[in-house]
Amino acid sequence: MEQIIKLNQENLAEISKRIPCPTYDRSQLKTGIVHVGIGGFHRAHEAFYTDELLHDEAIKDWGICGIALLDFDTKIYNTLKAQDGLYTLIIKELDGTLTKRVIGSITECLFAPENPIKVIEKMASPDVKIITLTITEGGYNYNEATKEFDFSNPLIQHDLDHPEAPKTIFGYLTQALKLRKERSLQGCTIQSCDNIQGNGHMTKRMLMSYVNTAEPELSAWIETNVSFPNAMVDRITPATSALDIELLKETSGIDDAWPVVCEPFKQWVIEDDFIAGRPAWETVGAQFVKDVVPYEKMKLSLLNAGHSVLGILGALYGYSTIDEAVGNADISSFLRIYMGNEVTPTLGDLEGVNLKNYKFSLIQRFGNTYIKDQIDRICSQSSAKIPIFILPTINTQLETKGSIDHAAFIIAAFAIYSVGVNEFGTQLIIKDAMEQVLNEKAIASRTHPESFLEIDAIFGSLKDNTTFVAAYTKAYQNIVQNGIEKAVKDINSNILNDI
Template sequence: MKNTLALNQKNLVEIEDRISVPTFDRSVLKAGIIHIGVGGFHRAHQAVYTHKLLEQSNSQKWGICGVGLREGDTKMAEVFKQQDNLYTLMVKHPNGKTASQIIGSIIDFKLGFNNPEAVIELMAHSDTKIVSLTITEGGYNFNPVTGNFDFENPDIQHELKFPDEPKTIYGFLTAALKKRRDAKLPPFTIMSCDNIEHNGDMARNMLLSFVKKQDAHLASWIESEVCFPNSMVDRITPVTTKAAITYLEKTHEIKDEWPVTCEPFMQWIVEDKFSNGRPEFEKVGVQFVSDVKPYEKMKLRLLNAGHSVLGILGAVQGFQTINECMEDDIFVTCLRRFMDKEATPILDEVKGIDLKSYKDSLEERFANPTIKDSLSRICSESAAKLPKFLIPTIHENLAIHGNIEFATLVIAAWCYYSDKGIDKNGQSIEIVDAMRSELHQAAKKTKTDPLAFIKQESLFGNLVKNERFTTLYTAMLRQIYEDQNIKKHMVNLL
C-alpha cells in the first residue's frame, strides 16, 4: 500500500510513479511571465500551454510568477508556498475517465496588497517579458455603456494621489512601466486573457486613460512602445470541489490542497504583437494570427453567451449544473436556436472555422457529464458578463431586424432571478454579483413599473427606448411572474 504524499518538489520523485510530473528543471527557470489573477482558468489554460512548451524546450526564461493583488488571494499564496507552486491538473473526459498530471510552469507567487513594492520590482525586472491578466470582466474598471474608464472608483482616486501605493492593476502596471522606462529597459507586453471582446485593446485603452491622468509623459511612452495583443482563450474550468481533492487522495494517494479540473478542449488564439519577445507557443498548439477579433466575437457570442442562456434559464428552472440543462431536450433545442438564429447572423467571417462544427462541439462540451459546471459559477457576476456576451447581440439584431426572442427571454428571466432569488420550486438561488443589491432593487420595482429592470442604462444602454424589445420583454416578464414555468415559455419560442 502506497503512502499518501503531500504535493511538493521533494516528493516528485515518488509521485512520478503515480502520475506524470514535470521533466524540466524548475530550479533554473526565470520568471519571464508575470501573471495577475491566478485562478482555476489560468492554471488550466495559459500555465498548461507554458508547461507543455517547457517540456519540449530548453529555454529557461519562460517560467511564470503568479501575482494576487487582493487580500482574497492569500489562500492561494499559502497553498502555493506549501506545495512549491505545484498543482495537479485533472482533465475530465466525457467517458468518465480523468487524466491527471502535475503542472510545474508556475515557479513563484507574490501578493501585492501587502507588499506592492515587491510586485512592482518584479514587473520592472529585466527578466520580465510579459505581464498577462485574468482579472475578470469587472477588473477592467470601465462603464459598460460608455466604455469610459471609471475614475470614481475609490481605489483609482487613491492611486492618482499616491502613485507609490497601488491598489488596482492600473496602479501596479503604471509604477512598473515607469521604472522600466527610467531604467531604459524595453517594456513588457501586457497580454489580457480575459473574456472581453478586443481584450488587448480594452487593456490598452483603460491603462492609457489612467496613466494620462497620473503621468502624461509616461502615457506617451506606453502609447508608442507597449504592445497589448488581443487574444481568445477557451477551456471550461469549473470551481475545484472537495470531491476532486478526495479523488486524488483515494486514486493516486496524492495530497493537493488546490487541484484544478477542466474539460479536454483547449484553445488559444493570439494576435502576434509583442513588445519584448514571446514564447514559441505555436509549438504546443497556440494559433498566432494578425486579427483575433472575429474569433473573439465568435467565442463570446456563442460559448459565453450560450453559457449564460443555459445558466439564467436553468437556474430559474431549478437545475444545478450546465450538463443537467443539456440533459433536457427543450434546453438543448433552445440553445441551438439561439446560436443559429440570433448569435450566428451577427458574427464576422471567421477564417478556418466551420461554424456548424464549432456549435456542435459546444453542445458536446456543455453536455460533458464529468464537468458538472455549476450554474452558480456560470451566473456569477452576470452584471459584468451579460453586457459583453449577450446584450450586444440584442442591440445588433434590433439594428438589422433580426431575431431577439431567446436573448430577450433570458433578460426577462434575469429580472425574475434578481427580484425573487428563487427557482420554480421555491428553492433559494445562490446569487454572486457585485451589483446584486442594485439588480434586486431595480427588479423588485417590476410590479409597478415593468421596465424598471432594463432602465439600468449602465447594463442595457438604450434598450428601454426600443418598442420592439420592450413589447416582447414585458410580455415574457408577465408570463414568468405568473407561473415561473421557464420551459413552457421556451417551448412557445420553438
Template structure:
C-alpha cells in the same frame, strides 16, 4: 488515472513572464500551455513568475510554496477519459503584501518581457456607465500620491515600468487574459489612464515601449472546494495542497503584437492572429449568449447545476435552435474553424458533469450580460425581420426571475444583480410587462417600438405566468 509530469529540468528554467493574479483559471490555462512549451530547450527562458497582490492570497501562496510551486492539474474529458498533469512552469511566486519591493524589481528586470493578467473584469477599475478609468477610487488616489508605495496592480506596474525605464531595460508587453471583449484595449485604457494621471513622462514612454495585444481565452475551470481537493488527490494519488481541475476544451487566441518578443506558443496549440474580433464574436455570440439563454429558464425549472439542465431535452433543443437559427447568420467563422463542430462542442461542454457550473452563477449580473452578449445580435435580427420567439422567451423568463423570485418547483430565491438601481426596480415591479422593455440592460435597442418583439414578449410573459416555464418553453419548440 495516470499523471504526466513535466520532463524539463526546472532549475534550468528562467522567467520571462510575470503573471499577476495566480488563480485557478491561470493555473489551468496559461500555465498549462507554458508547461508544455518548456519541454523545448530553446523556449526555457519563458518560465512564469507569479505575483499575488491581495491579502486573501495568503493561503494559496503558502500552499504552493510548501510544494516548491508545482501542483497537479486534472482535466476531465467529455468522453469520460480523465488526464492528470504535474505543472512545473511556475518558477517564482511573490506576494505583494509581504514583499512589495520584490514585485517592482521583478517587473523592472531586463529578462521580463511580458506581464500577463487575470485580475477579473472588475479589476480594471472602469466606471460601468462610461467605461472610463475610475480615478476617484480611494486606493487609486493613494497610489497616485505615493508612487513608491503601491498597493494596486496599476501602482505596482507603473512603478515597475518607471524603474525599468530608468535602468534602460527596454519595453515589454502587457497581455490581458481576462474574459473581456477587446481585453487589450481595456488594459491599455486602464493602465495608461492611471499612468497619465501620475506621471506624464512615463505615460509618453509607455506609449512607445509597451504593447497591449487583445486575446481570447476559454476553458471552464471551477473553484476548488476542500471536497474537490480530497477527490482530486484520490484520483491522482498525490498529496497536493493546491490542485486544480478543468474541462478538456482549451483555447487561446492572441493578437500577435509583442514588442519585446514572445514564446513560440503556436507549437502547443495557441493561435496567433492579426485580429481576434471574429474569435471574440464567435465566443460571445454562441458560448456566452447561450449561457444566458440557458440560465433563467433552467433556474426557473428548478435546475441548479448546468449539467443537470443539459439533461433536459427541451433546454438542449432551445439552445441548439438559438445557435443554429438565430445566431449563426451573424457569426462569420474564424479561420480554420468549423462552426458546426464548435456549436456541438459547446453542447457537450455544457453537459460535462465533472466540471459543471452553478446555474445561479450564470444568472448572476444579467444587467451586465444582456448588453454585451444578446443586444447586438438582437438588433440585427430585428432589422432583418427574423423570428424573435426564442429571444422574447428569454426576456420574459428574465423578467419572471427578477419579479417573482420563485421557481416552478416552489423554491424561493434571492436574485443576484449588484448593479440593480431604483428605476429598474420600478420596471420590474410594474404590472405592465411592456415597462420591463425599458430596463437599463436593453437600452441599446428601442424594444418598446418594435411591435413584433412586443407582441411575442407579452405573449411569453402571459404563458409563463399562466402555464409555467416548462409549458411556455415547450410551446415555442413545437
C-alpha cells in the same frame, strides 16, 4: 491504498512515479512572464501551455510569477506557496476517465496586498517580457453606459491618491511601467486572457485612461514601448470541489490542496504582437493570427453567452450544474434556437471555421456530465458578462431588424433571477459586484418590468428601444404568469432551426 504524498517540490520525484510531472529543472528557469490572477482558468490554460513548452529543456526564459492581486486571493496564494507553485491538472474526459499531470510552470508566487512594492518591482524586472491577465470581465473598470473608464470606483480613487500602494491592476501596471521608463529598460507586452472582445484593445484603452490622469508624462512612452495583443481563450474550467481533492487522493495518493479540473478541449488564438519577444506557444497548440476578432466574437457570442443562458435558465429551473441544464430538452432547444437564429446572423464570414460543427460541439461540451460546472459560478458577475456576451448580439439584431425574442427572454430571466429566489422558493446564490442594484431593480420590476433595463451601467440605452422593450416585457410577463418551464416551451414552439 497508496501512501498519501503532499504535493511540493521535495516530493516531486516520488509523485512522478504515479502521474506525469515536470521533467525540466524548475530552479533554472528565469521569470519571463508575470501573470495576475492565478485562479483555475489560468492554471488550466496559459500555465498549461507554458508547462508543455518548458519540457523542451533548452527553454529557460519563460517561468511564470503568479500574482494574487486581491485580499480575497489569500487562500490560493497560501496554497500555491506551500506547494512551491505546483498543482495537479485533472482533465475530465468525455468518457469519464481522468488524465492527470503536475504543472510546474508557476515558479514564483506573490501576494500583492502583503507587499505592493515587491509586485511592482517584479513587473518592472528586466527579465519579464510579458504581463498576462485573468482579472475577470469586471476587472477592466469599464462602464457600459458611458463607454469609458470608471473613475468613480473607490479603489481607483485610492490608487490615484496612494500610487505606492495600489489596489487595482491599473495602479500596479502604471507604477511598473513608470519604473521601466525611469530605469531606461525595455518595454513589455501586456496580454489579456479574459473573455472580452478586443481584450487587448480594451486593456490598452482602460490603462491609458488611467495613466493619462495618474502619470500623464508616461503615456507617450507606453505608446512606443508596450504592446497589447488581442487573444481568444477557451477551456471550460469549473471550480474545484472537495470531491475533486478527495478523488485525487483516492486515485493517485496525492495530497493537493487546490488541483484544477477542466475539460479536454482547449483553444488559444493570439495576435502576434509581442514587443519584447514571446514563448513559442504555437509549438504546443496555440494559434497565432493577424486578426483575432472573428474567432473571439464567435466564442464570446456562442460559448460564453451559451454558458450564461444555461446558467440563468438552469437556476430558475432549480438545477445546480450546467450539464443538468443542457440535459433538459427544452433548455437545450432554447439554446440551439438562440445560437442559430439570433447569434449566427451577427457573425459574418468565419474563414476556416465550420460553424455548424462548432455549435454542435458546444452542446457536447456543456453536457459533459463529469465536469459538473456549478451554475452559481457561471452566473457570478453576470452584470459584467451580459454586456460582453449577449448585448452585442441584441444590438446587431436590432440594427438589422433580426430576431431578438430569445435574447430578450434571457434578459427577462436575468431580471427574475436577480430577485434572488426562484419560483420553487429556492434561494439563489448571487455573486455580483452590482448585487444590491440588481436586486432593487429586480424587485421594482415586479410591478414595472422595464425598471430592470434602467441599470445603465449594464444595459446602456437599451431601455429606449421600443422593439426590445416590447419583446422583453412580453417574455417577463410570460415567465411570471406561466412559470419558467412553460414559458420556455412556449417561446421554443413552432420555431424551426438547423442549429
